[in-house]
Amino acid sequence: MSTDTSLRQGPDASGFFGRFGGRFVAETLMPLILELQDEYERAKQDPAFHAELETLRKDYVGRQTPLYLAERLTEALGGAKIYLKREDLNHTGAHKINNCLGQILLAKRMGKKRIIAETGAGMHGVATATVAARFGMECVIYMGSTDIHRQQPNVQRMKLLGATVIPVTSGTGTLKDAMNEALRDWVTNVDDTFYIIGTVAGPHPYPALVRDFQAVIGEETREQMLEKEGRLPDTLLACIGGGSNAMGLFHPFLDDTSVKMIGVEAGGEGLDKRHAASLKGGEPGVLHGNRTFLLQSDDGQIQDAHSISAGLDYPGIGPEHAWLHDINRVEYVAVTDDEALEGFKALCKLEGIIPALESAHAIAYVQKLAPTLPKDHIIVINLSGRGDKDMATVTEHLAAELAE
């Protein structure tokens, strides 16, 4: 495909993907994000940076992750052939570490000594605490108090890894509030602190650099699929919180017009009730450094998201997704909390894999989609993480069933 029609060129110099993205931050932070952008450009050109990242991916994280043919799930749904990209098998149990490794190497290059991050499900917090330990840096994690309650095992893991976990009580005590608090820390500690944002959101260059570090998912998938099937997949499926695991899978395929892509948002209690589906139920606005689709009132006040899964409980979405939605390259759908629980159970029983509740949203959608497609249609689902952290939530919701 010729370069001027490629969909993989964004963002532009100001950080925009179409009308979305940008650098909507306070003046205090502007010099920092410009410096980060310069350093990232230099790192991209530096073979030593890539070599170190590659070694860590292989020996520390355990990449490449398998592309696994889910035979019993395929059989049970009776339609399309389903593969799982096993990001749950990464060290720390989710795709989040792909991004954290890249960013901590940038922090090291920039001489920063202190790492901060926001976390929802705690997976990004754990991955950040992990790389901070590995590189001997101080680490502070902001986590909403609601999430601290529902993701206890991850809170303990972060503490074991040497991180300080700071509970955030403002708002609903979930991911957006944790991000506000991390930004407040960053404007206060501008000199020594590196902010590892956990998804493809925030001010430019974060959406681009997080995407680039996650794109290893799609690059491997392409290679593995060509090896196994001798062709590209027909459909890619991934859950969307801020959108990093989805963008990592989708981006290397954006110019392959035969490949259809579907992002699955958290429909919560249903789109007419409380949910976290920013594209299906939001309006364009500006928050956390970028213009994107947001859950908000007519007065421009941000509304609280709701999802059974802490990692999808965010009222926004990365700006590149908002753009891909605008140009109709990617389809976005939503599944409810209840449907996600069904997907969760199905993967446990049919494949012996306990998925993260986030990833279970993608499984739930394939349960609807696969039966409508022919047997030679190939779907790849990004299994973004494992579900150990969700045992408390799931046990609560499935109490009756589990008691039998």
Add this chain to the structure above:
Amino acid sequence: MTTNSRMQRRFAALKDENRAALVTFTTAGDPNYEHSLNTLLGLPGAGADVIELGMPFTDPMADGAAIQLGSQRALANGQNMVKTLQMVRELRKQDQDTPLVLMGYYNPIYRYGVDTFLKEAADAGVDGLIVVDLPPEHDDELCVPAAAVGIHFIRLATPTTDAKRLPGVLANTSGFLYYVSSTGVTGAAAPTPEKVQREVEVIRAHTDIPIGVGFGIRTPEQAARIAQFADGVVVGSALVDCIAGAQTPEAGTAAVLSLVSELSSAIRTAR
């Protein structure tokens, strides 16, 4: 941009008096519409020379606890952009001389519609805007359109604004420049006045517009010290705390106005 705006007249007059402006910040609708309007209407009489009125937002990323809570109180009591603009109209019925600046974050303005907002704000008698999350890189969004309807866009300069960025920060700034004396959120502790003075002098070498200094100024003594060298002294969190700490909304208004009077007297005798 007009060369004889209400803001410019006010700063010119204070320069003749050889004193700094007292710039007050309170949040519109905090703790509710009625009492925050009473506070607003009382500010010029108590000694506020320039009024900053906060447009409440759910996610005030650059604000500390005091102003976050003020925003939450206002929103919980139904404050919105329509009501905030109405407060400005009410002020203008009785005061034609005190410049008023709306301060906040971009999303509520973006959602209202930039053109509609600017038209209504100009008609209501708004003189300036401070929008924290619009750096010079995004001047096209609001700063340039605001200038076209005669509203000053007041930008923040910070200790991280280095020599390379300063010209860009100053380029479309008018009315006054707001020097944020510390990195960090509103309500944080202030650095030493000597350090702030040095930094303000560096900026002064690059611009003729008045320089207001804020962040961490709470007491009449601190205000007086800053007023020795700055053209304006901004006090916010300390006033918002008066509302938070009051037994009744009426007592909150009284406490704000009484602190404003003290700050004003201190500034008047500072030089």
